[in-house]
Amino acid sequence: MSVLDDINAGVKEDMEARRRLVTLAELKERAAAAEPALDAWMALGGPLEQRDELKVIAEIKRRSPSKGDLAGIADPASLAVEYADGGASVISVLTEQRRFNGSLDDLDAVRAAVNIPLLRKDFMLDEYQIWEARAHGADLILLIVASLSDAQLQEFSALSRELGMNVLVETHTAEEVERAVAAEARIIGVNMRNLKTLDVDRSVFAGLAGSIPAGALIVAESGVRSAADVRDYAAQGANAILVGEALVSDATPRERIAEFMAVGTREIAARA
Numbered sequence: 019m020s021v022l023d024d025i026n027a028g029v030k031e032d033m034e035a036r037r038r039l040v041t042l043a044e045l046k047e048r049a050a051a052a053e054p055a056l057d058a059w060m061a062l063g064g065p066l067e068q069r070d071e072l073k074v075i076a077e078i079k080r081r082s083p084s085k086g087d088l089a090g091i092a093d094p095a096s097l098a099v100e101y102a103d104g105g106a107s108v109i110s111v112l113t114e115q116r117r118f119n120g121s122l123d124d125l126d127a128v129r130a131a132v133n134i135p136l137l138r139k140d141f142m143l144d145e146y147q148i149w150e151a152r153a154h155g156a157d158l159i160l161l162i163v164a165s166l167s168d169a170q171l172q173e174f175s176a177l178s179r180e181l182g183m184n185v186l187v188e189t190h191t192a193e194e195v196e197r198a199v200a201a202e203a204r205i206i207g208v209n210m211r212n213l214k215t216l217d218v219d220r221s222v223f224a225g226l227a228g229s230i231p232a233g234a235l236i237v238a239e240s241g242v243r244s245a246a247d248v249r250d251y252a253a254q255g256a257n258a259i260l261v262g263e264a265l266v267s268d269a270t271p272r273e274r275i276a277e278f279m280a281v282g283t284r285e286i287a288a289r290a
């Protein structure tokens with residue numbers, strides 16, 4: 019079984035346990051009562067002609083399969099406030115429990131603390147989780163192409179749009195980029211972490227980003243550690259970066275975000 023298959027199996031079990039406690043009908047009621055979703059597409063730069071800055075998606079990440087424990091994060095809400103103060107455009111909240119030690123409680127706490135778009139970062143395998151995301155205040159969800167059929171990509175994207183949310187469609191290979199483009203994804207992530215070995219290979223970004231149509235927003239994901247990494251991704255076409263480990267293990271994440279934005283934005287101005 020691959021790492022992704024293993025994670026997905028646990029995610030399904032946990033979701034079925036939640037479904038026994040909260041029915042889909044209840045989730046739909048909660049989603050209807052939630053504040054309307056914020057516009058993550060515009061927050062990440064929107065249409066081509068308006069993209070003049072590198073945007074940061076800052077992640078609340080306690081642990082990971084590749085690195086183990088990263089940070090305790092007793093108070094995800096105050097970390098989210100720091101991220102927002104530093105200039106993050108979107109906050110990513112990992113809600114997967116078994117491998118990342120996240121939860122929907124984290125999403126609730128962060129939602130109550132900041133007024134910028136939130137990404138529910140999880141392994142989305144069922145429409146139930148999409149309703150759950152909206153019911154807990156998410157504005158953006160992640161769909162990992164490697165985990166889904168083309169039909170699921172289409173259905174889950176359509177449901178997210180119906181609920182007012184945007185979708186970050188995550189790819190790792192040229193074939194997955196083709197599938198994301200065929201599904202008319204507007205926000206496409208290129209994740210440099212190989213899901214079989216968990217190694218990060220930053221050199222995959224340029225090739226994959228080059229095959230994404232100009233209209234789509236491109237997010238460089240995983241292994242963003244330094245200003246030099248940010249400069250490279252911005253020069254190679256990234257509109258945004260998604261950063262977890264480098265922020266949760268930094269004593270001054272606010273300054274780090276501001277630094278990454280400044281470096282990336284300079285590079286975007288240079289490539290214009």
Ligand SMILES: O=C(O)c1ccccc1NCC(=O)[C@H](O)[C@H](O)COP(=O)(O)O
Nearest residue numbers: 082083084085239240241242261262263
């Ligand atoms: O982070 C992992 O080890 C991991 C393993 C298997 C599947 C997904 C994984 N991470 C999810 C992510 O996409 C990252 O949290 C995100 O891109 C941020 O990465 P980083 O900045 O390297 O923490």
